[in-house]
Amino acid sequence: MKSLCPLADKGVRRNLSINYQKRAFSQDLSLFLWHKIRISTSELQVIAYYLFLKNLKNHSFIMIALSNIDKYIESRFQRIFILKGIDLKIDQGEFVTLMGPSGVGKSTLLNIIGLLDEDYEGKYIFDGKSINGMKEKQKSALHKDEFGYIFQAYHLIDELTVYENIETPLLYRNVSSSERKSIIADLLDRFNMVAKMDLFPEQLSGGQQQLVGIARAIAGRPRVLLADEPTGNLHSTQAKEIMQVFKELNKEGTTIIQATHARENADYGSRLIEMLDGKIYKDISLA
Numbered sequence: 001m002k003s004l005c006p007l008a009d010k011g012v013r014r015n016l017s018i019n020y021q022k023r024a025f026s027q028d029l030s031l032f033l034w035h036k037i038r039i040s041t042s043e044l045q046v047i048a049y050y051l052f053l054k055n056l057k058n059h060s061f062i063m064i065a066l067s068n069i070d071k072y073i074e075s076r077f078q079r080i081f082i083l084k085g086i087d088l089k090i091d092q093g094e095f096v097t098l099m100g101p102s103g104v105g106k107s108t109l110l111n112i113i114g115l116l117d118e119d120y121e122g123k124y125i126f127d128g129k130s131i132n133g134m135k136e137k138q139k140s141a142l143h144k145d146e147f148g149y150i151f152q153a154y155h156l157i158d159e160l161t162v163y164e165n166i167e168t169p170l171l172y173r174n175v176s177s178s179e180r181k182s183i184i185a186d187l188l189d190r191f192n193m194v195a196k197m198d199l200f201p202e203q204l205s206g207g208q209q210q211l212v213g214i215a216r217a218i219a220g221r222p223r224v225l226l227a228d229e230p231t232g233n234l235h236s237t238q239a240k241e242i243m244q245v246f247k248e249l250n251k252e253g254t255t256i257i258q259a260t261h262a263r264e265n266a267d268y269g270s271r272l273i274e275m276l277d278g279k280i281y282k283d284i285s286l287a
């Protein structure tokens, strides 16, 4: 009889038929084992540990947990909701696409997740730590260390060259000079921007600025990449290349959340969230 786990070879198996084992392991019914088979407490503990490890392997670490998030603006006569009652959990390693018509709150939600917007109501837990009430210093460290941003409007630093713009997150993260050179050379090469490295943002086309913004966001290998309309100004071939880069980063462990109008971009991810009127109305697994 083939063991279902290493434990089965160690005596736990003694009175268990294969059916009992299957039920126990697939349904996680430790109590069932305890009552029906009368195994010892220590054996039960080992089984619990095995199931814990099995779960661990099958992933599911909640990295981002938003509960009942409201974001609104007040006009003279009324309160206008931009986000209303958003509940969202994102596991480490997911590749999530936010879609929905213009103005539904995709960028607003990305900004809240990325700690760029603190003016909201509701709970935000990142990596098990509550963001609400977190000290500014801690928040700014999280912001710097964990997130990479691709902004819809690029937000490149006008006074810095292409090379220097890409270098900024590496300087924040104290990456050595030789490593910086090598990372930036790779990115410039990959994005076909070697010849432009000494130019300033205003000397670039919109698409080229977008590529620099993407290179800058991924240069520091953030744990979470937030991308707001990352391919909006790119030719379809370049857009596919960027999505391929995202897919590779995601495979290597980067959690990605992108907001986009391009449905084809969602196919590179594992989950599609559709928003309407500041709410999530569809949440589909694409895996």
Ligand SMILES: Nc1ncnc2c1ncn2[C@@H]1O[C@H](COP(=O)(O)OP(=O)(O)OP(=O)(O)O)[C@@H](O)[C@H]1O
Residues within 6 Å of the ligand: 073, 082, 100, 101, 102, 103, 104, 105, 106, 107, 108, 109, 152, 259
């Ligand atoms: N700082 C702000 N002050 C006032 N209104 C704002 C602010 N930020 C966003 N809004 C409003 O919030 C709504 C949602 O904007 P948001 O940029 O999040 O939408 P979006 O879904 O990303 O749109 P798009 O697809 O066009 O980028 C819009 O109606 C916008 O006018």
